[in-house]
Amino acid sequence: MSSDITPKQRDDIRYVLSDAFVDNEVDYAYIARETQAYDRAEVERILYEEVAPVCYINLMAVIPEIWMGFAREPLLEEIEASLALRRRSRWQAFRGRLFIRWIRFRGAYIWEEICKHYAP
Numbered sequence: 160m161s162s163d164i165t166p167k168q169r170d171d172i173r174y175v176l177s178d179a180f181v182d183n184e185v186d187y188a189y190i191a192r193e194t195q196a197y198d199r200a201e202v203e204r205i206l207y208e209e210v211a212p213v214c215y216i217n218l219m220a221v222i223p224e225i226w227m228g229f230a231r232e233p234l235l236e237e238i239e240a241s242l243a244l245r246r247r248s249r250w251q252a253f254r255g256r257l258f259i260r261w262i263r264f265r266g267a268y269i270w271e272e273i274c275k276h277y278a279p
Contacts, residue, residue: 180211207266207270
């Protein structure tokens, strides 16, 4: 497993992980296949600290807007904007950490499901 992830690979990982937040049947096996070449701790970090703060809201909606998949470029732009906001503002960083903790608790099943499909 490689821990050196290029920016292109990071974007690919982010996009694949966003599939876990659609309001449809999630193909966890596909997500695992697409991310298994990378360090699992880093993939988990990307899932909860980069992707989930942007995408989890879709699962919380009464009528989720995204049910087939997120649009790649707007998703990646929103993730970068979210990270930049947390870097610029202590308050936003604090709020972000709280939200990420909550998502890790409420969305722990997401990582568990992905892990079930990783090759041993």
